[in-house]
Amino acid sequence: MIDYSKILNPAVTEIKPSGIRKFFDIAATMDDVISLGVGEPDFQTPWQIRKAGINSLERGRTKYSANRGTIELRKEISRYLNRKYGLNYAPETEILVTVGGSEAIDGAIRAIVSPGDEVIIPQPSYVCYEPITVLAGGVPVIIETKAENDFKVTPEELKNAITDKTKLLILPYPCNPTGAVMEKEDIEALADILKNTNIAVISDEIYSELTYGESSHVSPATVKGMRERTITVNGFSKAYSMTGWRLGYACGPQELMKEITKIHQYAIMCAPTTSQYAAVEALKNGDESIENMREEYDRRRRLIVTGFNKLGLTCREPKGAFYAFPCIKSTGLTSEEFCERLLQEKKVAVVPGTAFGKGGEGFVRASYCYSADHIKKALVRIGEFIEELNKE
């Protein structure tokens, strides 16, 4: 009989399946669960965008596109990034349309990291950077960002993490799950350390449209000295509520993009054509839809953050993305205990902070991709849970 352990790649088999997965499988079997778990918008993709996709299908535009994506879409991306963030990328050579931001991150890491190279990853953050680095033979070097620094990467932390082997820094801002954003000064301080090094940066800006209050998104590549080393990753999932369309992009200097495009060309061929047509419409006429959704997220954000603080779970103001990241240390429980008991006792699902790195211990992630009424109900149950804990 075949011995699968002999065929499978140990680099893959050694990637740990998440313990949290099991926990969410339990949630799926329970009735009447109020979830604050998911990380995708509850809005429909705006109708005019769906319509553009439908039109392209009706006209039979169902063939491969250019490897890099249709030139029309790349031109729109270029214009959009310029008018929104002041970025300048040439549609012909510096933009690659990918299957979601995920593929852009994967391609960028694979193009840069060779075995033994170190990749600096701030955590708590989205879960893909570490495993992709490991698959490329790289060594993840984790910076545990601190609540007291608003979960930003500080210059000291970066300096301490850099070694001779450092090849790449990931900048995941606005940040899932912490809601942190990096202001211009914060990025400048990092740029100062990176100048005169051969360290590249992947800036995952998938939540760039979702910032609140005074903060508006600063794209690292616009900071002095950063453009030449930065791959800017963005996409349509979060801003336009287009998660299932699987469309994103990577932009950067052509020397880097040329190589990432090779990987894309052989692994993917091209991003889905229907999605590309829809995305053109999104970029041309989607600003108002984005703003309406953003305003709604902002109202929910205030509701959930105020709610957690009233319950005594200190919650810093998340300035971007759509997650609250309250501290649950006051309960004396670990993140996983908190989430498990909250689910069992009150049927509310939130994600333990530890799912996003060890540094997430003491925190939980609560998404506000839910209606205000849903959030209010969840907060009432969490309130009951805290009250009962206090009585123990």
Place this chain on the structure above:
Amino acid sequence: MKTEILKLLSRNAKYTNEDIATMLGKTEKEIADEIDALEKEGVIRGYKAVIDWEKLDGAYVSAIVELNVVPQAELGFEEVAEKVMSYHEVESVYLMSGSYDLNVVVKGKTLQDVARFVARELATIDSVTSTVTHFVMRRYKEMDVELCEAQADCRGQFIYD
């Protein structure tokens, strides 16, 4: 801020001042004062529940009645509109552009009730020259609220995005 408050209340009239204040980043007092003013000015005319009567035995029938009216000198359609809206059977009255004048939504316990009301009360008003009655067969959406069962949340297959 007014429009913001009205948007929220038109979505859910049960939001407390505290809810609204939190969502808009204002104080409760600011919201209470603003809502008071909106009520006094007659911008907010009332708060009602959106009910799916079909879920109850006491379901009622309703009809949209198109009225053609001879407008009165000076008063135009006002007089007849006032007369029509004074009936408790009448849920709403609109003056319309196009092929008829008044759109009247009438409700009653049975089809016969409504038919009788239209024949006896509306059709007999002096300035009303004709009526066309359309019975409502099913309500799908009422005041922005969908009356069919909510679609299940199809998200959450993938939790780490």
